[in-house]
Amino acid sequence: MTDTLEYRTPLVVVGGPTGVGKTDLAISLCKVLDGEIVGADSMQVYKSLDALSNKITPQESRDIIHHIIDLVEISDEFDVTAFRETALSVIQKIKDCQRTPIVVGGTNYYLESLIYENLISIKDEQTYSEFSNIQLWDMLNDVDPSRASMLHWNDRRRIRRSLNVAASGTTHSHLIGNQISDNRNRLKLRFKKILFFWLISDSEVLAKRIKERCEKMLQNGGWNELQRLYHYFTDSKMPENDLRGACQVIGFRQFLPCLKSFRCDYTDLPIDLRDSCFSKFVQSTIKYTKKQVKWFKNRIKKDERIHVFELNLSSMNLESAVGFCKLKFDGIISESLDNSENSPSIKSPLTRYVCDLCQKTCIGDASWHSHLKSKNHRRLLSMKRKVVTPINSTVSTLKDKYGSMPFSE
Secondary structure, eight states, rough: OSBOOOSOOOOEEEEEEEEHHHHHHHHHHHHHHEEEEEOTTTTBBBBTTTTTTTTHHHHHHHHHHHHSSSBTTTTSOOOOOHHHHHHHHHHHHHHHTEEEEEEOOOOOHHHHHHHHOOOOOOEEEEEEEEOOOHHHHHHHHHHOHHHHSSSSTHHHHHHHHHHHHHHSSOHHHHHHHHHHHOOOOOOSBBOOEEEEEEEOOOHHHHHHHHHHHHHHIIIIIIHHHHHHHHHHHHTTTTOTSSOOGGGGGGTTTTTTHHHHHHOOOOSOOHHHHHHHHHHHHHHHHHHHHHHHHOOOOOOOOITTTTTTEEEEESSSOOOHHHHHHHHHHHHHHHHHHHHHHSOOOOOOEEEEEEEETTTEEESSSSHHHHHHHHHHHHHHHHOOOOOOOSSSSTTTTTOOOOOEEEEHH
């Protein structure tokens, strides 16, 4: 896999806060763009978390292929580095099949790892397993006190990440400062063109959808998934203040009081305790959506290199949203074709160009470009006003403009 993936078609990303309707839009987009979905949800990679991670059902998928779902067991860990390598491989394969990969998800650091090329890789947890949370925080405070002051000592994942950055020879606080304040030092985009659709919704509408979604999760198997997850949690002797892997799914921490005390159906739980845990479940989800929105505004929306469009699904129906996205996608494709016409050089150094108009063969981009600008070629093109058929043509868009076409050996 090359570091910079330069394709004529853009990488399409559908992002937005939890519960806004990303999957519905992505599925409809796949239908009109001949696409496949690349999941970017840190919880949907786990098997046995179908309801809690709100995985799409076979009926809802409408025969659209979904990737990066159900990859690992709940006892396994799957970090951003594993996601990035898996996702890039999947994207390459989809493009090799002349189809459109559509990245969908709300895990911000997963999306970031695809969008930007030179993010620091995260070392395996085993590297830090012998240290407690507070010990890791103290280590970070020694090398990057500014970053340490931004993090709670229980935020093990972010502390690990900042320690990895420090190990690379700089500090995370310095890196973040550069990303925000110095455009010249911004992270390099991994893809040449990125089309990012960010879905928004009125806060009242989204809050209602989240509550209904949480209720649906628990009614459709979520409580059973929480119980299975709790068995793993107790068997692994995982500290309550250091939840890892699948145990980080929203809902697990909030329902721990119920899980510790009761082995029964969800409807048989004491009403007061159940309602209290459910309320925390909903509020934690809403709080998470605010973090997602903050990330988008601070990182993606401010990056003018990314084609960013916000769609308010509270005031736009699905059909209109799909039409808008298709229009923007086609616009970028058209722009790429226009650029190809205006800059006809072909990257392969072994390309042979045959100009039937002038009866001349050119080897290499520089020679071909020079010939197209020559007085003789322009004079004959002006006189004859005809389209010249190339040998083994590969770029049809050059035909009308230059009267000749290249082919590669």
